[in-house]
Amino acid sequence: MRLRKGANLFITLFLCIGAVLSFFPIYLAIINSVxxxxxMFASFTALPTKLHFENYSQxxxxxxxxxxxxxxxxxxxxxxxxxxxxxALAGYKxxxxxxxxxxxxxxxxxxxxxxxxxxxxxPLTRMAKALHVSGSTYGLAVIYIGLGVNMAIFLxxxxxxxxxxxxxxxxxxxxxxxxxxFFRIIFPLLLPITVTIAIxxxxxxWNDFLLPLLMLTDSTKYTLILSTNTLFGExxxxxxxxLAALVLTALPVIVIYGFFQKFIMQGIAEGAIxx
Amino acid sequence: xxxKRYKSVVSLLAFVAPAxxxxxxxxxxxxxxxxxxxxTDWNGLNRNYSFIGLGNFIEALREDPDFVHALLxxxxxxxxxxxxxxxxxxxxAVFIETKTRTKGFFRTIFxxxxxxxxxxxxxxxxxxxxxxxxxxxxxxAASFLDQLWIGDPSVxxxxxxxxxxxxxxxxxxxxxxxxxxxxxxxxxxxxVIDGASPFQTFRKVTMPxxxxxxxxxxxxxxxxxxxxxxxxxxxxxxxxxxxxxxITMNIYEEAxxxxxxxxxxxxxxxxxxxxxxxxxxxxIGVMKRKEVEA
Numbered sequence: 001m002r003l004r005k006g007a008n009l010f011i012t013l014f015l016c017i018g019a020v021l022s023f024f025p026i027y028l029a030i031i032n033s034v035x036x037x038x039x040m041f042a043s044f045t046a047l048p049t050k051l052h053f054e055n056y057s058q059x060x061x062x063x064x065x066x067x068x069x070x071x072x073x074x075x076x077x078x079x080x081x082x083x084x085x086x087x088a089l090a091g092y093k094x095x096x097x098x099x100x101x102x103x104x105x106x107x108x109x110x111x112x113x114x115x116x117x118x119x120x121x122x123p124l125t126r127m128a129k130a131l132h133v134s135g136s137t138y139g140l141a142v143i144y145i146g147l148g149v150n151m152a153i154f155l156x157x158x159x160x161x162x163x164x165x166x167x168x169x170x171x172x173x174x175x176x177x178x179x180x181x182f183f184r185i186i187f188p189l190l191l192p193i194t195v196t197i198a199i200x201x202x203x204x205x206w207n208d209f210l211l212p213l214l215m216l217t218d219s220t221k222y223t224l225i226l227s228t229n230t231l232f233g234e235x236x237x238x239x240x241x242x243l244a245a246l247v248l249t250a251l252p253v254i255v256i257y258g259f260f261q262k263f264i265m266q267g268i269a270e271g272a273i274x275x
Numbered sequence: 276x277x278x279k280r281y282k283s284v285v286s287l288l289a290f291v292a293p294a295x296x297x298x299x300x301x302x303x304x305x306x307x308x309x310x311x312x313x314x315t316d317w318n319g320l321n322r323n324y325s326f327i328g329l330g331n332f333i334e335a336l337r338e339d340p341d342f343v344h345a346l347l348x349x350x351x352x353x354x355x356x357x358x359x360x361x362x363x364x365x366x367x368a369v370f371i372e373t374k375t376r377t378k379g380f381f382r383t384i385f386x387x388x389x390x391x392x393x394x395x396x397x398x399x400x401x402x403x404x405x406x407x408x409x410x411x412x413x414x415x416a417a418s419f420l421d422q423l424w425i426g427d428p429s430v431x432x433x434x435x436x437x438x439x440x441x442x443x444x445x446x447x448x449x450x451x452x453x454x455x456x457x458x459x460x461x462x463x464x465x466x467v468i469d470g471a472s473p474f475q476t477f478r479k480v481t482m483p484x485x486x487x488x489x490x491x492x493x494x495x496x497x498x499x500x501x502x503x504x505x506x507x508x509x510x511x512x513x514x515x516x517x518x519x520x521x522i523t524m525n526i527y528e529e530a531x532x533x534x535x536x537x538x539x540x541x542x543x544x545x546x547x548x549x550x551x552x553x554x555x556x557x558x559i560g561v562m563k564r565k566e567v568e569a
Contacts, residue, residue, distance in 0.1 A: 007473070011370045015377075018367065019384045022441070025399045026387070028407055043414075044407040086294035093290030101284065105291055109298065115306050116502050116551055118523040119544040122530045122537055123308035124301060126319070131300065146301025149294045178286055207392035209505050214531070225392050232398050232509075239402060246399055250391045257390045261383065268446060269453030272491050 026250075033243040040240055055244035062235075063227040063245050064220070069252065071137050072206055072224040079144035080201045084194055087149045091156025092186055096165075106157065109150040117147070117210070125214050134215045140223075143215065144205050152197045155271065159193040160186075199260070199267035206253060224249050312541040319530070319537035331542030341517050342543060345525040346550075348432075349501060352521065353554075355436050356443075356500040361492055363440060364447035369477065371448075372455050382452065386445035393442055397509025400438045401425065404510075428518035431511050435519065439506050443499070447492045454488030455481065490562040497558055501551050522547050 032040050034051045059065075094106045124143070125134065133139025163186065171181040187194075212226045219230065228249045235241055257264060313331055317324035335342050371381045388396060404424035412421035424434045458481050466476040504523040507513060513520035513528075520528075526547065530540035 008373075011373060015367075015370055015374070015381050019381060022385050022388060022445075025396075025403050025441070026391075028403060029399050032402075041410075044410055082297075086297060090291045090294035093287055097283070097287050102287060105295065108303070109294075112298075112302055112306065114498075114548075114552060114555065115302070116498075116544075116548060118502060118504070118526055119548040120302065120305040120309050121527075122319075122541055122544065123305035123312065126308070127300060127305055142297065143301050146297045149298050150302070153294060178290075182290075203390075207395075209392065209394040209508075210527075225394060228398070229394060229509075239406060242398065243402065246395055249395050253390045253392075254387065257387070265382070265386065265449050265453075268449045272450045272495065273453065273487070 029243045029246050029250075033240060033247050035240060037238070037240055052240075055240045056248065058241055059231070059244035059248055062241070063224070063231050063248065064222070065224075065227075065248060067220060068222050068224045068227040071221060074137050075141045075144065075212075075223060076202055076205045078138065078141035079148065079205045080198050082141065082145035083148040083152050083201055084197060086145060087152030087197070088156055088187060088190055088194065089182065090149070091153040092160050092182060092190075094153065095157045095160035096168075106153075109153050113150050113154065121210070121214060128215060135217055135221065137216075137221050137223075140212060140215050143211065144201075144208075147211075148201055148204070152201070155193055155197055156190065159190060163189050193270075195263060196267040196270045199264050200271045203253075203264075224252075309541045310545055312538050313545045314542075315538040316536075317538040319535050324538065327538075331539045332546065334539065335543050335546060341520065342522075342525050344517065345520045345522050346546075348519065349503065349521045349523075351432070352435065352439075352503060353497060353500040356439060357493060357496050359436065359440055360443055360447055360496050361489070363444045364492065365451050365489075367444065367448045368451035368455055369481075372452065382449075385448055388441050389443065389445040391442070393505035394509045396442045397438055397506050400434070400441070401510055404434055425511055426515060428515060431519050435503075435506055435510055438510060439500075439503065442506070443496075447496065450488055450492055450495075451485065454485040458484045486562070486565060490559065493558055493562060494555065497554055498551065501547065501554070 028044060031048055032044060033055055034053065035048045036052050039048065090109075094102050094109075128134035128139065128143060131139075133142055167185055167189075168181050171185045176184065207225060208223075209225050209229065212223045213229070216222055216226060219227070222230070228245050231245050232242055314326055314328060315324045316327050316330070367381075367385055371378055371385075374381065391399070408424060409421055422430045425431050462480050462484070463476055466480045471479065502523060503521050504527070507519055507521050507524060511519045513524045517525075522543070526540050526543045529536055529543060
């Protein structure tokens with residue numbers, strides 16, 4: 001669209017100011033994380049004169065970076081894998097089966113998408129205790145599967161409609177069983193929506209705070225976000241240390257974002273429009 | 276026939292079972308359980324508890340000024356977020372869309388904060404509000420920067436809004452951008468040839484074509500805003516006092532840190548659920564009608 005020069009200039013200016021504001025807190029966190037406390041309080045906005053990485057080494061050990069990142073990875077991988085496995089099976093079959101039972105089960109899944117997490121967190125903690133899944137990284141991952149399948153089923157259910165039935169029939173004639181047909185023929189075809197689901201769930205699980213806070217008590221089991229939260233409470237005024245920890249926590253996601261930008265944005269747009 | 280039908284039911288259940296079992300345990304049963312507890316005076320520990328009917332609900336709405344305050348505070352937050360988040364996201368999306376060469380750059384920058392966990396964002400901004408801005412105010416004599424950003428409840432409401440927007444606008448912007456990309460270029464060109472100004476083109480051609488995205492973004496914002504927790508938890512902790520407490524924090528406190536009144540806290544969470552349902556249905560109802568008109 002052609003715009004007049006004035007309008008174009010205004011838009012550029014607006015976007016540039018917005019971009020600066022958008023990046024400002026991240027910039028501040030990064031530059032101040034490599035300053036000493038004294039240098040920091042002299043000026044927060046000035047660039048550091050010398051790089052002090054001791055904040056990082058301190059933060060590195062205070063938030064148990066390696067083990068808490070590993071915990072986050074375990075929870076995300078099992079959680080996402082489980083959601084995809086369970087939801088692909090169910091979403092596919094529910095989409096292909098007509099009848100009252102299938103419709104009822106599907107509606108039940110979908111209706112529960114409106115239940116806010118905060119409405120179930122109390123009975124959920126009881127349930128987790130009763131099933132002995134609270135306090136463990138793996139248990140936490142399993143809970144994410146339970147909370148995440150409904151959305152994924154919804155997305156799979158919609159996507160399956162675009163896959164021709166003839167493919168399954170052909171596989172059936174060639175002697176494939178139902179599950180074999182699913183895993184050999186259908187599941188690979190679901191890849192685009194699987195990627196979308198994996199991305200949406202990764203952003204959710206990796207960055208989630210409240211569920212780990214409720215479920216985990218042993219600090220060796222903490223996820224990355226939870227470790228950083230504890231640090232914030234304990235070292236309230238040691239800003240250089242805290243900022244280093246914040247940067248360490250935010251960095252992995254930003255790096256991943258750098259690599260998968262296109263897919264992430266596509267995933268969000270697709271998830272929203274189909275959801 | 277019956278054998279075939281029986282077989283198809285079995286195969287359906289076989290496919291659905293893994294999802295359904297795990298979903299029942301961690302979502303369905305807790306949902307039902309929460310509703311059940313909300314009518315009891317259970318404290319989470321005792322084996323014995325009694326049914327008290329609507330007692331919890333009446334107490335929450337009539338005799339609990341903290342809860343009512345949290346409720347109103349959340350409503351105000353939801354209102355601000357729905358308007359501001361969508362206006363900013365849409366304006367950014369439309370502006371970015373006009374920049375063919377720098378589109379990718381701006382999209383990346385504006386979306387980046389969304390990658391950072393909400394609680395981490397809140398901590399980053401705590402640093403900005405409590406340390407950087409006061410110092411900047413001192414150095415530049417820009418007195419409006421010198422506020423009790425976190426300590427004064429009337430100001431910290433806006434601090435909470437700022438952080439929420441910083442964190443959330445990018446997400447909605449992506450959805451709007453995707454919708455804008457779906458608007459056929461030829462339609463816009465036709466409008467321009469017919470003599471429409473860019474603003475008219477936007478209002479008469481683009482807007483009607485992206486109403487579905489507006490509906491989705493309103494829905495997402497509404498839903499997310501009612502559930503706000505991390506931003507407030509990280510920024511003000513609900514304080515000073517309970518002045519910036521939101522519903523979810525009030526429930527959390529009631530159940531886990533205050534008095535372990537599980538039944539009572541469950542009733543509050545049922546109230547939250549009902550409010551979200553109500554608002555969602557109203558919103559979708561209104562927006563759908565608009566979509567049909569367009």
